[in-house]
Amino acid sequence: MVKMTDLPTKGGFSFDLCRRNEMLLKNGLQMPPFRKTGTTIVGLVFQDGVVLGADTRATEGPIVADKNCEKIHFMSPNIYCCGAGTAADTEAVTDMVSSQLQLHRYATGRESRVVTALTLLKSHLFNYQGHVSAALVLGGVDVTGPHLHTVYPHGSTDTLPFATMGSGSLAAMSVFESKYKEGLTREEGIEIVAEAICAGIFNDLGSGSNVDVCVITKGKTEYLRNYQLPNPRTYISSKGYTFVKGQTEVLSTKITQIQHKVETVEGGDAMEE
Amino acid sequence: MQNVEISIPTLNGWLLGYPVTYLFSNEKLKKATGVVSMQSLHIYKIYVTRYPYVTGTSVIAMKYKDGVIMASDTAGSYGSTLRYKSVERIKTVGDHTIIGASGEISDFQEIMRYLDELILYDKMWDDGNSLGPKEVHNYLNRIMYNRRNKFNPLYNSLVLGGVKNGQKYLGTVNMIGTHYEDDHLATGFGNHLARPILRSEWREDLTFEEAVKLIEKCLLVLLYRDRSSINKFQIAKITAEGTTIHPPYSLRTYWGFSHFQNPSKGAAGTW
Numbered sequence: 361m362v363k364m365t366d367l368p369t370k371g372g373f374s375f376d377l378c379r380r381n382e383m384l385l386k387n388g389l390q391m392p393p394f395r396k397t398g399t400t401i402v403g404l405v406f407q408d409g410v411v412l413g414a415d416t417r418a419t420e421g422p423i424v425a426d427k428n429c430e431k432i433h434f435m436s437p438n439i440y441c442c443g444a445g446t447a448a449d450t451e452a453v454t455d456m457v458s459s460q461l462q463l464h465r466y467a468t469g470r471e472s473r474v475v476t477a478l479t480l481l482k483s484h485l486f487n488y489q490g491h492v493s494a495a496l497v498l499g500g501v502d503v504t505g506p507h508l509h510t511v512y513p514h515g516s517t518d519t520l521p522f523a524t525m526g527s528g529s530l531a532a533m534s535v536f537e538s539k540y541k542e543g544l545t546r547e548e549g550i551e552i553v554a555e556a557i558c559a560g561i562f563n564d565l566g567s568g569s570n571v572d573v574c575v576i577t578k579g580k581t582e583y584l585r586n587y588q589l590p591n592p593r594t595y596i597s598s599k600g601y602t603f604v605k606g607q608t609e610v611l612s613t614k615i616t617q618i619q620h621k622v623e624t625v626e627g628g629d630a631m632e633e
Numbered sequence: 634m635q636n637v638e639i640s641i642p643t644l645n646g647w648l649l650g651y652p653v654t655y656l657f658s659n660e661k662l663k664k665a666t667g668v669v670s671m672q673s674l675h676i677y678k679i680y681v682t683r684y685p686y687v688t689g690t691s692v693i694a695m696k697y698k699d700g701v702i703m704a705s706d707t708a709g710s711y712g713s714t715l716r717y718k719s720v721e722r723i724k725t726v727g728d729h730t731i732i733g734a735s736g737e738i739s740d741f742q743e744i745m746r747y748l749d750e751l752i753l754y755d756k757m758w759d760d761g762n763s764l765g766p767k768e769v770h771n772y773l774n775r776i777m778y779n780r781r782n783k784f785n786p787l788y789n790s791l792v793l794g795g796v797k798n799g800q801k802y803l804g805t806v807n808m809i810g811t812h813y814e815d816d817h818l819a820t821g822f823g824n825h826l827a828r829p830i831l832r833s834e835w836r837e838d839l840t841f842e843e844a845v846k847l848i849e850k851c852l853l854v855l856l857y858r859d860r861s862s863i864n865k866f867q868i869a870k871i872t873a874e875g876t877t878i879h880p881p882y883s884l885r886t887y888w889g890f891s892h893f894q895n896p897s898k899g900a901a902g903t904w
Contacts, residue, residue: 405892504898505898508892518896519892519896520892520896521890521893530822530825530858531825531829533826533858534826534827534829534851534854534858535829537857537858538830538854542890559829559833562829562832563825563828563832
């Protein structure tokens with residue numbers, strides 16, 4: 361093993377472990393596969409715009425880490441993006457592109473277009489060769505009309521009338537393929553989206569909890585958080601959970617006053633810019 | 634002739650139950666190549682099923698008012714090639730059962746041999762009893778599980794349906810021996826694409842026409858989204874009156890969505 365001299369950290373990525381990884385791969389270690397972190401996300405184009413839908417379960421392997429997380433991310437007032445895959449990646453990449461879109465809006469003085477968000481996302485993801493594990497359903501309405509796209513972790517995109525992603529995508533897609541038609545009304549669109557997410561919630565173990573819906577039309581966006589709650593807590597005590605004083609037996613009481621030992625002295629100069 | 638590998642039937646292979654290759658030298662040739670070997674032979678290779686070669690994709694089935702309905706496509710794929718386009722993957726077993734198979738087609742043919750033999754022996758008793766779907770299911774389950782325990786599975790997922798004495802029955806068994814019954818079942822991709830639809834839209838009292846419509850809904854989704862399916866389906870139904878396996882037919886598909894026509898509208902050069 362070559363002895364590495366201690367270089368001062370200059371910042372940036374440290375490639376030290378790459379050698380170790382190469383050695384492990386050579387010795388026959390199998391890289392753990394990328395975990396699809398359990399999601400059902402869908403999008404659908406209807407008469408006047410797009411409807412996006414998502415479940416609200418975030419999983420860490422077999423454990424539900426967050427029962428009610430938000431998978432529909434804001435990109436711009438007229439564009440929203442659902443994210444499946446590694447939660448950190450979807451969060452970070454949509455935040456980043458959202459900021460880039462705002463700067464672009466300031467520069468151009470115009471409303472953002474969906475294809476702009478699409479191009480920014482796909483070039484970023486392609487650059488990272490699939491290591492940024494974000495599978496996205498991007499939808500919005502701009503001057504050119506309603507658009508719906510899917511973006512895959514390696515950077516490829518599709519333009520579709522209806523799309524599903526995540527581990528529950530097959531269950532949701534079976535609902536879309538049998539029920540979708542052109543020229544849906546807003547109510548029909550929302551109903552089909554909610555049905556597709558419910559199919560994912562009830563037939564896929566990686567998805568669950570509630571249904572989030574986002575309806576985007578020309579000039580108006582409605583983010584319907586927890587549009588449906590098909591998994592309520594059953595068997596709650598109807599009397600509620602109140603604990604009357606005296607219900608718990610008090611064995612002994614000892615009160616110790618807080619002693620201030622340290623005197624904080626205000627003063628000094630204010631922080632300079 | 635150097636040391637030759639010859640595959641020969643001997644008592645050893647018969648006892649083992651596997652096709653076997655023995656390795657022996659020229660001196661032992663006379664002793665080894667009798668019908669019953671006079672020599673204890675060195676087992677060189679044992680042949681077991683490791684991978685499927687010609688495969689069928691999903692089968693979907695459900696109970697309805699008068700009995701059980703089952704459907705599959707008629708494709709036999711050889712890896713990623715669509716090799717055979719007229720494979721009957723649903724067959725009758727006796728008077729009371731139909732069986733549908735996905736997975737290795739040659740193993741399905743072997744299973745049919747076992748089942749035809751079973752039904753034949755049952756008929757030979759001529760005692761007024763006949764094997765129903767429950768019994769056939771149990772028999773198959775024993776075969777599949779015992780083969781899996783010998784690391785030589787029959788590479789199939791099977792769906793069995795039938796009616797006997799007015800009782801409808803629908804069960805499944807697969808290559809590792811997992812078996813269960815339900816009101817609607819599917820194998821392979823059908824579990825992911827068809828079961829969600831069936832779970833929300835199946836009812837106990839579907840008429841035959843409604844059941845066919847529901848099954849066609851599932852078959853269409855499978856046709857769109859399963860790469861190894863083809864547009865040639867067979868529906869089989871079994872009721873107290875008997876079995877009918879309908880001739881193959883195709884479904885109408887729709888590709889005319891406006892978003893498919895012009896995906897790069899609004900942005901030249903994208904796709």
